[in-house]
Amino acid sequence: MKTIEAPTREELVRRATDLIPLLKKNALSGEENRRLPQETVDALAEAGIFKMRVPHRFGGYESDMRTVVDTLAEIARGDGSAAWVASVYAISSWMVGLFPDEVQDEIFSTPDVRISGILSPSAMAHPVPGGVVVNGKWSFNSGVQDSHWNTNAAILIGEDGQPQPVMLAIPVAELTVVDDWHTAGLRGSGSVTTIAENLFVPEQRVLPMVPVLQGQHRSVLNAGSPLYSAPFMPTACATIAAPALGLAQAAKDAFLDRLPGRKITYTSYESQQEAPLTHLQVAEATVKIDEAGFHAYRAADMVDAKGAAGEEWTLEERARIRLDLGAVTQRAKEAVDILNTASGGSSVYAEVPIQRIERDVQTLNLHAILHPNTNLELYGRILCGLEPNTVYL
Numbered sequence: 149m150k151t152i153e154a155p156t157r158e159e160l161v162r163r164a165t166d167l168i169p170l171l172k173k174n175a176l177s178g179e180e181n182r183r184l185p186q187e188t189v190d191a192l193a194e195a196g197i198f199k200m201r202v203p204h205r206f207g208g209y210e211s212d213m214r215t216v217v218d219t220l221a222e223i224a225r226g227d228g229s230a231a232w233v234a235s236v237y238a239i240s241s242w243m244v245g246l247f248p249d250e251v252q253d254e255i256f257s258t259p260d261v262r263i264s265g266i267l268s269p270s271a272m273a274h275p276v277p278g279g280v281v282v283n284g285k286w287s288f289n290s291g292v293q294d295s296h297w298n299t300n301a302a303i304l305i306g307e308d309g310q311p312q313p314v315m316l317a318i319p320v321a322e323l324t325v326v327d328d329w330h331t332a333g334l335r336g337s338g339s340v341t342t343i344a345e346n347l348f349v350p351e352q353r354v355l356p357m358v359p360v361l362q363g364q365h366r367s368v369l370n371a372g373s374p375l376y377s378a379p380f381m382p383t384a385c386a387t388i389a390a391p392a393l394g395l396a397q398a399a400k401d402a403f404l405d406r407l408p409g410r411k412i413t414y415t416s417y418e419s420q421q422e423a424p425l426t427h428l429q430v431a432e433a434t435v436k437i438d439e440a441g442f443h444a445y446r447a448a449d450m451v452d453a454k455g456a457a458g459e460e461w462t463l464e465e466r467a468r469i470r471l472d473l474g475a476v477t478q479r480a481k482e483a484v485d486i487l488n489t490a491s492g493g494s495s496v497y498a499e500v501p502i503q504r505i506e507r508d509v510q511t512l513n514l515h516a517i518l519h520p521n522t523n524l525e526l527y528g529r530i531l532c533g534l535e536p537n538t539v540y541l
Contacts, residue, residue: 154209155196157218163195164222171226176499178229178336182329188230189294193260197223197234201242203370206256208241210375213383213448213455217390221444224394225401228508229336231391233264233291239384240265243299244317245376246365248352251317255297264292264320265299267384267517267540269313269357271344273304279350280304282316285326290339295320298342301357313357316349323347333511361539363461374455381541382461382469386447388518389476393444395509396437396480402501403430403487410492420492429490436483440476447472466541467530474523477513484509 155163174185192198200216202208211219216238224231240263244255255261271284286300297319304314326341355366363379370376410420417423447469454461488495488506495502512518517540526536 152204152207154204154211157211157215160196160200160209160211160215160219161222164197164219167191167195167223168226171223171230172501175227175229175336175501175504178227179498179504182327182331182335183293183338184230184233184291184336186294188227189262192223192230192234193262198237198241198260198262201238201245201375202256203245203252203373203375205369206252208256210373212375213378213386213451214445216387217393217444217448220387220390221394221397224391225398227336228391228395228398228505228512229334229338231394232334232337232388232508232512233294235388235391236264236290237262237295239387240295240297240299242375242383243315243380244297245367245370245373246315246360246380247317247355248366249369251352252367252369255317258296261297262291262295263297263299264290264295265315267301269301269303271300271302273302273314273316273349273354275304275307276348279348280314280316280354282318282344282347282349285341285343287328287341288339289342290334290337292320292323292340292342293325293338298323300342300344304354315355315357315360317353317355318344318347318349331511333507333509335507358539361541374452374458376455377458378451378455379461379466382447382451382466385469385473385517386444386451389444389447389473392477392480392509392512392518393437393440395505395512396433396440396483399484399487399502399505399509400430400433400437402505403433403491406491406495406500406502413492420490426490429486433483433486436479436486440479440483443472443475443479447476463536463541464530467527467536470517470523470541471527473518474520477509477515477518478520481509481513 174188177185199208200211220231266286273280273282303311324343329340360380412420491502
């Protein structure tokens with residue numbers, strides 16, 4: 149164990165900014181190979197990006213949520229897939245901090261350990277002496293091929309026959325990886341399927357999910373940290389808002405980079421830069437990016453503020469974080485759509501970033517937790533006095 153002085157928010161964002169040229173250079177290779185290039189993974193690790201949500205006593209930074217969002221959004225300006233994988237690692241590293249301290253000692257004993265995870269309980273577990281045996285598969289397992297551990301959800305059928313969701317800490321080496329990530333967007337994220345077959349998981353690495361969703365955990369040493377005072381879903385939702393925000397910013401960067409000298413074909417405009425339509429498009433996209441930022445930072449600031457104060461979360465506050473996540477995703481896509489439409493026929497070539505950004509942000513909008521319609525409906529139910537239609541709050 150070691151404790152180091154954590155970098156400031158400004159320092160971590162600067163490190164992320166410095167990585168943008170490398171991330172852009174490697175993004176096409178990541179798409180073609182359907183996973184992050186090793187150079188990208190190594191660069192993110194070297195910059196300390198994967199340490200943001202690791203406890204101090206293991207050399208981590210315990211970065212607050214505003215820092216996490218700022219840093220991950222900057223990573224997304226270079227490569228949406230890299231930002232998505234980094235966000236999954238951040239959530240999963242934080243999740244390990246909820247397990248018993250001896251489990252944390254085991255997992256974080258690996259230098260620069262990378263942890264991925266799946267929230268959907270798509271496997272089944274049954275109790276055996278000393279632990280559980282797991283069978284099933286987890287799809288959309290982002291970044292698992294470059295990670296050491298998985299924190300994966302399953303349904304545990306107890307001795308009383310009653311099902312309960314649990315989170316399992318599993319070494320990736322004990323899982324079968326199915327290379328099935330053939331997709332339209334976020335192709336570089338390597339979100340393949342993993343399978344567990346009669347896999348034994350020791351009892352200490354089985355964490356009941358309902359207490360976790362209610363803000364309770366089994367770590368003694370992390371109990372006093374504001375980082376672990378926030379409940380799981382607000383923490384996870386605020387984290388994964390960042391790639392969408394960064395992708396919208398990346399679309400604006402990409403559009404403005406190509407703007408000088410471009411004509412509007414079959415018109416009298418020798419420069420797209422001079423067309424009033426372009427001015428309207430860039431301004432409207434910028435407003436939507438600003439709106440996405442408002443929701444991303446409102447969510448992050450609430451997680452930080454309530455965690456520092458140790459305050460309980462109301463049902464409406466939990467649902468509003470889901471609303472903020474959906475709003476970030478929706479506004480980001482709207483901004484990217486405008487800029488992509490304005491980019492012309494030459495933008496369809498693979499080496500032009502805007503088409504990849506468009507596909508990445510569309511993929512985020514289809515994710516079950518990020519889906520704008522789902523999150524709007526959930527928040528509307530609460531405002532109308534109804535019970536939520538999900539436990540994932």
